[in-house]
Amino acid sequence: MDAALKRRLAARFGERLTSPIHQRHDETEIRIGPGDVPDVVRAVHDEPEFRFILLADLAGVDTGTSMQVVYHLWSETSADWLRVVADGLSREDPRVPSVTFLWQGAEWMEREAYDMFGITFEGNRDLRRIYMPPDYQSFPLRKDFYLADDAARSPGAGVRHMEQSHTPRSGRTETLVRKTRA
Amino acid sequence: MTATPHVHPPQEVPSDDPRVELDAATGAFEPIPPYPPRTERESEFYTLGDGEMFINMGPQHPSTHGVLRIVLKLDGENVVDLDPVLGYLHRGVEKLCENADYHHSIAYLDPLEYISSLFCEWPGVLAFEKLLDVEVPRRAEYIRVLATELNRILSHSMFIGWMALDLGGLTPILYSLIERDEIAEMLAALTGQRLLFNYLRIGGVNGDLNHEFLSRLGDWMSRATTQIESNLTLLNENEIFVRRMRGLGTLDKETAFRMAVTGPNLRASGVPLDFRRAHPYSVFPELEFDIPTRDEGDCLARYLVRIDEIKQSLRIIDQCLENMPDGPIMAKLPRLLRPRPGRAYAAVEGPRGQYSAYVISDGTDQPFRMRIHDPSFVHLQSVGVLMPGHLIADAMAVMASLDPIMGGVDK
Amino acid sequence: MTAMTRTWGRMTLAGKVLFTVVPILLVLTLGLIVLVVVAGKPIVDFLAANLWLVRFVVAATAVLLVSVPFAFLIMYMEMKIIALMNLRIGPDRVGPYGSLLSVVHGLKVLMKEDFSPTGADRLVFTLAPIAVFMATIMGMLVLPFAPGLFGADMEIGLLYFFGVTGLSVVGLLMAGWSSFNKYSLLGGLRSAAQVISYEIPLTLSVVGLLLLAGTMSLNTIVLNQAGWFTDWYVFQQPLGALIFFIAATAEANRTPFDLTEADSEIVAGFATEYSGMRFGFFFFAEYVNVFVVSGLIVTLFFGGWNAPFAWPEAWAVHLTIDPGSLGIGLLFALLIVPPVLILALAAPFFLLRSSMPWWQALIIGFVLFNLLIGAAVTGLAYVSWPWVAGLAWFLMKSYAFVFLFVWMRGTLPRVRIDQLMGFAWKWLLPAALLNLFVTAAALVVVHPK
Known part of the structure; x- marks a missing residue:
């Protein structure tokens, strides 16, 4: 745990953080609103006290109640991974600014998050599906994804009857959604 | 909190898309997708410049290290641009x-x-x-x-x-x-x-x-x-x-x-x-x-x-x-x-x-x-x-x- | 009709072949008999008056037939030698040490479905492999295999050779164009660029040699190199030989210049869409081409069919065997000598190794006897007929070069197209010109006229 990093982050982004800075093992986590992503990320990338120059990972997360985009950053200045969580994206229309202006390599990771969660990254020049077929309509890693629903909507519907026979009655979907507060 | 599944609006494939017609007429496989471009980058890539051609490399090609498909835009033998198409090995x-x-x-x-x-x-x-x-x-x-x-x-x-x-x-x-x-x-x-x-x-x-x-x-x-x-x-x-x-x-x-x-x-x-x-x-x-x-x-x-x-x-x-x-x-x-x-x-x-x-x-x-x-x-x-x-x-x-x-x- | 189709469908492959071939042969034989009976005299007269026609047919047939075992041997060499270099086992199933695998490959391509892709230009698509194959085979016609053993001894032999083998690029272009596949097209265009560029250093590199030899007849060039191996042109034209070898490698599309069918880049180049016997023709032509190129290198620079040494005339063995002089003894000798020799050869094995059953010893004796007799007959033929000796030397030298090509394939990676072209125009061509200049200057100094 890097206490100095925590102090620096609190001093720099104090009012923007949506929840207290959380530290565990070698990870420091800050949570911000989706609109603050470009500013915060640019600040931790550019400013000499942070210099988080390497984008280690970009992940979409569906907590069951809201959507998140999680960035993991690495810097020489700290022994910790910096985890930036863009929190509180709506599940109906999740939108977050893209970070491709800083890391061109985030393009495919954002495409993947779009493919799996339907998160729209504003500013990504090539936001289309990356793994799933282009005519696919569901987002498989969302917690309300249900294979039978997916099969019924897919172009191959009716090909394999097994998958269709389990479509739940309408209204039951909500109880199936797994949620976390972590 | 409603839990209606988030669904992408269905994309219609117009039957009078000239590119689809062209492919059917010549019988050639052109790697152009048979639907309208989804992003600016895609439409820019799938528009051919003067003297350029597409070549579809993979998913069955001797040197793509597995099932990768790359659509190459070529000018002669020079690679102008490329569009890797993933997902052939996606297992979730x-x-x-x-x-x-x-x-x-x-x-x-x-x-x-x-x-x-x-x-x-x-x-x-x-x-x-x-x-x-x-x-x-x-x-x-x-x-x-x-x-x-x-x-x-x-x-x-x-x-x-x-x-x-x-x-x-x-x-x-x-x-x-x-x-x-x-x-x-x-x-x-x-x-x-x-x-x-x-x-x-x-x-x-x-x-x-x-x-x-x-x-x-x-x-x-x-x-x-x-x-x-x-x-x-x-x-x-x-x-x-x-x-x-x-x-x-x-x-x-x-x-x-x-x-x-x-x-x-x-x-x-x-x-x-x-x-x-x-x-x-x-x-x-x-x-x-x-x-x-x-x-x-x-x-x-x-x-x-x-x-x-x-x-x-x-x-x-x-x-x-x-x-x-x-x-x-x-x-x-x-x-x-x-x-x-x-x-x-x-x-x-x-x-x-x-x-x-x-x-x-x-x-x-x-x-x-x-x-x-x-x-x-x-x-x-x-x-x-x-x-x-x-x-x-x-x-x-x-x-x-x-x-x-x-x-x-x-x- | 349906009954016939059904029967045909149930037949085995051998049955189908027999069912097709036997009636055709019968009809042909009958036709020939009728032809000879009806018009025998005029035909014989005509052939006697036009002997060149007979000679042409015989030479063409012989070259076509002979190319088959040559190519099969090279295929086998390539499979086996590269396997050994790779520390693999390589072919080991069909025939001793897998040596008949190339024959099986040949049968395989014959039996495979032969389709052409939608959109292909069928006629050109079919003609392309034939064009490549013909160009290669025609080059073989002027190669002197041994004293008196060649298709044709032309005064412009070398020119003819370059002209004819250069035609193969037309076939490759046809294949690349007609396949309706971009990989094929790239392969065809690459081969056009490559072969045309390398024609120039290839041709220029032998001009110095032609100045020395004073002729373009390949047979005369070989005769000029008779004597000890120091008389070979490679010692007077080392640079020319090197350039010729490199350019010939590129001409034959061999590694490191096998860009036309670079499998890691353009799948199989011009042959991507080919299958069955059409592909077989390309494949076959490639290997015949390797032999032809090796043969030409040997002919021009390494003494052709000449042995690398020339013993003084006094040492020459002149054997005159007249089996007739033995009279009735010959019959007894033929009857008695083989069993006696087999027993004599088998005896030591049987006596020294008590665990060996008698029939195994006999088999060993039989094999040894055959080897002995084979060696004796070969040796006899070698000293008795000059063409046997010539052929043996020519093939040995040629296959040494074939081995070199195979070796390079097992060792070297592929060059890039711009490196390939740059090498031809920036290095080989000036070097060939330098070689020509030096040779001409030396000739003027040594033999001022």
Whole structure:
């Protein structure tokens, strides 16, 4: 745990953080609103006290109640991974600014998050599906994804009857959604 | 909170799309998608300039390292632009892990990169251990380092063979396979499997060092250096090979960071960033090894960095055998793991770069979210920056030098 | 009709072949008999008056027939030698040490489905492999295999050779164009660029040799090199020989210049869409071409069918065997000598190794006897007929070069297209011109006229 990093982050982004800075093992986590992503990320990338120059990972997360985009950053200045969580994206229309202006390599990771969660990254020049077929309509890693629903909507519907026979009655979907507060 | 599934608006394929008509008329397969472009980039790519043509490389092509499809936009033999099409090997590993318990998840991580399986398991296991606050016994840590460094040599020696094969050399790949086979047999004696080892466990490893493994390892270590060196003379002293690789596909430092490139590909561009040192895990702080770097950033540098890394790995294996402590190989853990709700992230330095896993626990016995980051995915993306401007022949060499494995790219 | 089709469908392959071939042969034989009976005299007269026609037919047939075992041997060499270099086993199933695998490959391509892709230009697509094959085979016609053993001894033999083998590029272009595949097209265009560029250093590199030889007839060039191996042109034209070898490698599309079918780049180049016997023709032509190129290198620079040494005339063995002089003894000798020799050869094995059953010893004796007799007959033929000796030397030297080509394939990676072109125009061409200049200057100094 890097206490100095925590102090620096609190001093720099104090009012923007949506929840207290959380530290565990070698990870420091800050949570911000989706609109603050470009500013915060640019600040931790550019400013000499942070210099988080390497984008280690970009992940979409569906907590069951809201959507998140999680960035993991690495810097020489700290022994910790910096985890930036863009929190509180709506599940109906999740939108977050893209970070491709800083890391061109985030393009495919954002495409993947779009493919799996339907998160729209504003500013990504090539936001289309990356793994799933282009005519696919569901987002498989969302917690309300249900294979039978997916099969019924897919172009191959009716090909394999097994998958269709389990479509739940309408209204039951909500109880199936797994949620976390972590 | 309504839970209506989020559905993409259905896209209609207009039947009077001229491109579809054209294909039907000539009977040719043009790699243009039969639906309107979804993004600006796509419409820009699938619009041909003067004298340009598309060529569809893969998913069945001799040198795409698995089932990758690349649509190349060519001007003569020059690559103008390219659009990799992924997903032919997509298995939804992340989704599978969310529906398995913590122990089972490890088995799903193995086939990600079937040439460096241990490195795919490791970050997952590390992240689970972080979630559970498990202390791993020192002997288990040393065995992990020993096994993974062997796996690194295996992976790098296959890289050398593939690199030569993509440049038209028939023989080195078979010498590499001999090397690989010896190490695979060795690891099979240790783990019970030749390819998908499934060896690391939460809190330790699956089995202790045994006699067959140690005797095979000792036998191989006594001649490994000379054997690898003699295999490499076929390439390193080959004028054609060196000339084709030098100055090809140069990746500078800034671009490498911008493309989030890690591992040997980054070190070949002159950045001594190795997570074994930069963000130490396991027992690496106790071990002595150098971080080989090159400044050129071209294909030859990427190739030579990997060769130097093989030598460093041999050093590490030596030290592991020397300092191997006694003790248990597993921490005491309950059968059914229910970590407290929380998040954990762990990364390791693999033969291709940074392998990492990000786990969210919701207090049940299954991971709530399992995110896997694979270096092949990122490196394949940087092919899009490196390839344009090269000839087709070089484009393949550039891709080979970044060493992507499609199992890891497609997850 | 349906009954006939059904029967046909049930037949085995051998049955189908017999069912087709036997009636055709019968009809042909009958036709020939009728032709000879009806118009025998005029035909014989005509052939006697036009002997060149007979000679042409015989030479063409012989070259076609002979190319088959040559190519099969090279295929086998390539498979086996590269396997050994790769530390693999290689072919080991069909025939001793897998040596008949190339024959099986030949049968395989014959039996495979032969389709052409939608959109292909069928006529050109079919003609392309034939064009390539013909160009290669025609080059073989002027190669002197041994004293008196050649298709044709032309005064412009070398020119003819370059002209005819250069035609193969037309076939490759046809294949690349007609396949309706971009990989094929790239392969065809690459081959056009490559072959045309390398024609120039290839031709220029032998001009110096032509100045020395004073003729373009390949037969005369070989005769000029008679004597000890120091008389071979390679010692007077080392640079020319080197350039010729490199350029010939590129002409034959061999590694490291096999860009036309670079499998890691453009799948199989011009042959991507080919299958069955059409592909077989390409495949076959490639290997015949390797032999032809090796043969030409040997002919021009390495003494052709000349032995590398010339013993003084006094040492020559002149054997005159007249079996008739033995009279009735010959019959007895033929009856008695083989069993006696077999027994004599088998006896030591049987006596020294008690565990060996008698029939195994007999088999060993029989094999040894055959080897002995074979060696004796070969040796006899070698000293008795000059063409046997010539052929043996020519084939040995040629296959040494074939081995060199195979070796290079097992060792070297492929060059890039711009390196390939740059090498031809920036290095080979000036070197060839330099060679020509030096040779001409030396000739003027040594033999001022």
